[in-house]
Amino acid sequence: MVQPILKxxxxxRQLLDELYARFPESYDHYHEPFFGGGALFFDLEPANGTINDANSRLVNFYKQVRDNPEELIEQLESFDDPESDVDPYHEFAHENHKGKEIKNYFYQQRARFNKRPYGYEYDTLEEAALLLYLNRTCYNGLYRENSNGGFNAPIGRYANPDWVQRDRIRKASRVLQNTEIYNGDFDYVLDAAEEGDLVYFDPPYEPMSPTANFNDYSQEGFDRDDQERLLEVAQELGENGVSVILSNSGVMYDLYEEAGFEVDIEGATRAINSDATNRDEVDEIVATNVSEQARSEGGQQAITDF
Ligand SMILES: C[S@@+](CC[C@H](N)C(=O)[O-])C[C@H]1O[C@@H](n2cnc3c(N)ncnc32)[C@H](O)[C@@H]1O
Structure with a gap:
């Protein structure tokens, strides 16, 4: 059981037991097309398979973790405290891409991380190190992009931020060794998954209400058409003998049930809004085509709990 590196x-993480409860008795390869922080993947430590995410900087990060863990750690060790003064020897010591004055090291790091979306030349190893640095030092530790794809979370307040994460990087690198990493749309899995494989889909959730706005992980939003496309892909996988487990928000219940999936409401109330006074409570569903008879009795989670 390995801890995710990124928040x-x-x-x-809070849904893992429910997901494991639906695992088939056995499966060949494991696929996770909406990877994000990869909570289930890292907990499961699959022997091989594929992962994917639409966010290119996130995907670059996991490739660097897999292929260059020690170089990544070295870069992270060279970084300074977020509240420090700017480093005059690095780019963006005084102004960001928009000509706005940079006051401290965090905002300098943020401007460097945003080289790719603003069309500057960038180094993939440095970009990966910056992603983890910002994830550990920004407000609420969450990844957020503006409409140009620029990361825009402000500095956070941490007594002692630890952005190096040697142990997690080394362990995650080991788990990723036999994993193919893709950067595209989730539908790659129609080609990648074969009969006997297992796919876990964790898409951006369909909003419960028109005002809820928690599906903007990256500049490519995920709209109702994408949700319908996902249902079709999940159905096609089922027809090909692939086991599918999917989590989503409660509004998707009927669609999956009508399509023949076994659907349960988890009733989990998740805090999805960083504003503590405005936390939406969300019904969560888990849908699967793995019948109760075909399920294992607990999977890896039960074994590690033993
Ligand atoms: C709910 S998050 C996944 C969270 C993850 N299970 C975890 O434990 O952290 C959804 C992810 O889907 C990605 N995404 C959005 N649209 C996508 C698409 N069309 N294809 C693949 N990934 C997409 C987002 O970048 C985001 O990382």
Missing amino acids: WAGGK
């Missing part, structure tokens, strides 16, 4: 919106 990510919609992280599924």
Whole structure:
């Protein structure tokens, strides 16, 4: 059981037992097309398979973790405290891309991380190190982009932020060794998954109400058409003999039930809004095509609890 490295919106650590309860007795390869922080993947430590996310900087991060863990750690060790003064030897020591004055090291790091979306040349290892640095030092620790794809979370308040995370990086690197990492739309899994495989879908949740706005993980939003496309992909996988487990918000209950999936409301109330006075409570569903008879009795979670 490995801990996720990044904190990510919609992280599924609190749902793990419910997901494991639906695992089939056995499966060949494991696929996770909406990876984010990869809470289930890292807990499960699958022997092989594929992961994917639409966010290119997130995907670059996991490739660096898999292929260059020690270089990544070295870069992270070279970074300074977020409240420090800017480093005059690095780019963006005084102004960001928009000509706005930079006052401290955190905002300098943020401007450097935003080289890619603003069309500057960037280094993939440095970008990956910056992603983890910002994740550990920004407000609420959550990834947020503006409409240009620029990361825009402000500095957080941490007594002693630890952005190096040697142990988690080394362990995650080991788990990722036999995993293919994709950066695209979730539908790649139609080609990647074969009969006998298992797919876990954790898409951006369909909002419960028109005002809820918690599906903007990246500049590509995930709309109702994407939700319908996802249902079709899940059905096609089922027809190909692939086991599918999916989590989503309660509004998707009927759609999955009508399509023949076994659907349960988890009733989990998740805090999805960083504003503590305005936390929406969300019904969560877990849908699967794995029949009760075909399920294992608990999977890895039960074994580690033993
Ligand atoms: C709910 S999060 C996944 C959370 C993850 N299970 C965890 O434990 O942290 C959804 C992810 O889907 C990604 N995404 C959005 N649209 C996508 C698409 N069309 N195809 C693949 N991934 C997409 C987002 O970038 C985000 O990381």
